[in-house]
Amino acid sequence: MTTEAHDQLQKRLKLLQDRFVERAQSDVETLGRFARQIEQQQLSRLGLVECYQLLHRMAGSAGTFGLPKLGAAARSIENQLKPVVEARDRQTDSPDDPIALPADLAMQIHELTELVQKSDVQTKPETADEHSHQVEDAYEGSHGMQVQVMALAHDTGYLSGLMADLQGYGFACDLVSLSESRAAIENLKQRSGATILLCQDSDLADVLRFRTDHIEKNEHRRFPVVGIGRQNTFESLYRVAEQGATAYFSEPLDMPALAERIESLALERGSRPQGRVLIVDDDKELGERYCLVLNNAGMKTKLVSDPTKMMSALSAFEPDIVLMDVQLRAHSGVTLARMIRYEPRWLGLPIVYLSSEDNPEVQLDALAKGADEFLVKPVTDEYLVRSVRIRCYRARQLSDLMNRDSLTGLLKHSLIKQEVERELARCRRSGQFSCVVMLDLDHFKKVNDTWGHGQGDIVIRTLAHLLRNRLRESDTIGRYGGEEFLVVLSDCPIEQAEELIDDIRARFSELVFTSGDDSFQVTMSAGIAAINDFPLASEAIEAADQALYERKQAGRNGVTVYQRQDRDQDD
Known part of the structure; x- marks a missing residue:
C-alpha cells in the first residue's frame, strides 16, 4: 500500500471513529432518560427493549472504535438486563406497563455518560496489518500474471537446462548465483506476482537460510522452495523435508508434474481471493x-x-x-x-x-x-x-469443486458457455471488442492409443497450465469437452487474439513429453471469432468451432480466424 493510500485510509477510519463518538454521546443521553425512568420505576416494556438494544449495539462497537471501557460497561449492563427482557417477552401484559428494576442499575447507566466524556479514545493499530498485506502482495495467483521461478545455486550450470524447459511451460524464469545475493534480493523486490524458488538439494540449506536472512526478514514476504535432487530414498526425502523444502522432485524429472506442482504452489500460497x-x-x-x-x-x-x-x-x-x-x-x-x-x-x-x-x-x-x-x-x-x-x-x-473440471481446474462446459454470454452483454454495454477461441489437441486419439490415457491426461493438464500462465486474469478459460478448450478473451481485438493464441500454440508444440524411455510432442489447432459480430453467444461459439474445423481441414497446428461473409462484402 502506498503512503498516500495508507494515510487516506486512516483518515476515513478517523472520521468513522469521530462519528461513533458523537453517536455514543447521543446514545448515552437516551440511556440517561431510561435510567431516570428506572429510578422512578416508570420504564415500560418498550423502553426496556430499546434500552437493551442500545446497550447491545454499544457493547459490540465501542471497543472497535477505541472505547473499550465503555464497551465493557455497556456489556455488563446488557447482561443484567437480558434475563429481564427474555422474561418479559414470554409475558402477555401490556407493553406500556412499568417494570421494576434495581436502582443501582440506573446508577450504572448514568456512569456510561462519564465514560464517554472522560475516556480518551484509543488510537487503533495499523488497519488490516500492512505487514500481512505485503505478504499477500507477494502472491497474486498464476492466472493473469506469469508465475515466476527463480533458481538459486552455487553452480548455475546444473539448472540452466531445466530453467529453459520451464520457460516453455509459460513460466518467467531466472537463474541467479547464490554468491550474487544482492542481485537476487533486488530481483525479488521488483517482482509483484507469484514467485517460486528452486534449487538443488545440495544447495537447499543455503537457499533456505538466504530466504530467511535476506528475503523474509527484510521484505516480509514468503516464497515456497522446490528442491531438485538425484536421490529418491526415504533418508533423502526426510532430510529435505526436515530442512523445510515445500516440494521435492528427483531425477529423471517429470517436467509436466514439476510444472503442475509449481503452478499449484502459486495458487495455494498465492491465492488472494477476491472475496x-x-x-x-x-x-x-x-x-x-x-x-x-x-x-x-x-x-x-x-x-x-x-x-x-x-x-x-x-x-x-x-x-x-x-x-x-x-x-x-x-x-x-x-x-x-x-x-x-x-x-x-x-x-x-x-x-x-x-x-x-x-x-x-x-x-x-x-x-x-x-x-x-x-x-x-x-x-x-x-x-x-x-x-x-x-x-x-x-x-x-x-x-x-462444483464448477470446475477435476482434471484441469478449468470451468466446466456449461459455465464457460455462460461466460461467453456475459462477455457479449459486456461488449454491448461498453462497446469493447472481445473474442472467443476454440482450441483442440491434434491427433489426440493417437496420443491415448499410443502412450495411454494417463499420458493423455498429462497433455491436457499441461495445455491448461500454459493457458493459465499466458492469459490475463480478465480472460476466462474452460474445458469444453475431451481435448477441446474454450477461451474468452475480454477487451481483445481479433488481430491481438490471433497473435496471442498463435504464440501459445508455438510454445505448446515445442514441449516434450516423456513416457518411459520414449518422448513425444503434441500440437494444437485453434479457431477464433469476434464475439461482437453475433447477436447470440451460441452463434459466436459456433463460428469459432467452424474456424477450428477449417483449420483442421487446411492443416493442423495453426490458428484460423472466422471471416463473416457480410464483413467481407463490406470491405
Whole structure:
C-alpha cells in the first residue's frame, strides 16, 4: 500500500471513529432518560427493549472504535438486563406497563455518560496489518500474471537446462548465483506476482537460510522452495523435508508434474481471493468500518443496514460469505439466517455471526439454526481480515469443486458457455471488442492409443497450465469437452487474439513429453471469432468451432480466424 493510500485510509477510519463518538454521546443521553425512568420505576416494556438494544449495539462497537471501557460497561449492563427482557417477552401484559428494576442499575447507566466524556479514545493499530498485506502482495495467483521461478545455486550450470524447459511451460524464469545475493534480493523486490524458488538439494540449506536472512526478514514476504535432487530414498526425502523444502522432485524429472506442482504452489500460497462479503449490521458506523478494513485487504463488500433488504442484496451481490449480527433491533439474526437457507442456492453459503453475545450456550443455539461461525465483538481488524479471508478461500474451494473440471481446474462446459454470454452483454454495454477461441489437441486419439490415457491426461493438464500462465486474469478459460478448450478473451481485438493464441500454440508444440524411455510432442489447432459480430453467444461459439474445423481441414497446428461473409462484402 502506498503512503498516500495508507494515510487516506486512516483518515476515513478517523472520521468513522469521530462519528461513533458523537453517536455514543447521543446514545448515552437516551440511556440517561431510561435510567431516570428506572429510578422512578416508570420504564415500560418498550423502553426496556430499546434500552437493551442500545446497550447491545454499544457493547459490540465501542471497543472497535477505541472505547473499550465503555464497551465493557455497556456489556455488563446488557447482561443484567437480558434475563429481564427474555422474561418479559414470554409475558402477555401490556407493553406500556412499568417494570421494576434495581436502582443501582440506573446508577450504572448514568456512569456510561462519564465514560464517554472522560475516556480518551484509543488510537487503533495499523488497519488490516500492512505487514500481512505485503505478504499477500507477494502472491497474486498464476492466472493473469506469469508465475515466476527463480533458481538459486552455487553452480548455475546444473539448472540452466531445466530453467529453459520451464520457460516453455509459460513460466518467467531466472537463474541467479547464490554468491550474487544482492542481485537476487533486488530481483525479488521488483517482482509483484507469484514467485517460486528452486534449487538443488545440495544447495537447499543455503537457499533456505538466504530466504530467511535476506528475503523474509527484510521484505516480509514468503516464497515456497522446490528442491531438485538425484536421490529418491526415504533418508533423502526426510532430510529435505526436515530442512523445510515445500516440494521435492528427483531425477529423471517429470517436467509436466514439476510444472503442475509449481503452478499449484502459486495458487495455494498465492491465492488472494477476491472475496465478496455481505455485511448485515444495523450499526452503520461499525458496518462501514468493517467494509473499509476488508476492502483494504482486497475484498469486495456490501453493507446492508436494513434487514428487510437482505434477500434482494444476496441476489444482486452474490457473496462468498455473510457477516451478520445476531440482534438487529426488531429483527433476529438467527431468524434471518434461517430465511437465507430457504433458498436452495444459498444452502452452502457460509454465515458468520458477529455479535457481542459471549454466552457459549447462546452461541451454540444460534449456530444450530443455520450459521457456521461465531465471532465475538469487538474483533480486531487483523483477526477480522484473517477470519474472513480464510472462509472466503474455503468457499471458493468448494465452489471450484462444483464448477470446475477435476482434471484441469478449468470451468466446466456449461459455465464457460455462460461466460461467453456475459462477455457479449459486456461488449454491448461498453462497446469493447472481445473474442472467443476454440482450441483442440491434434491427433489426440493417437496420443491415448499410443502412450495411454494417463499420458493423455498429462497433455491436457499441461495445455491448461500454459493457458493459465499466458492469459490475463480478465480472460476466462474452460474445458469444453475431451481435448477441446474454450477461451474468452475480454477487451481483445481479433488481430491481438490471433497473435496471442498463435504464440501459445508455438510454445505448446515445442514441449516434450516423456513416457518411459520414449518422448513425444503434441500440437494444437485453434479457431477464433469476434464475439461482437453475433447477436447470440451460441452463434459466436459456433463460428469459432467452424474456424477450428477449417483449420483442421487446411492443416493442423495453426490458428484460423472466422471471416463473416457480410464483413467481407463490406470491405
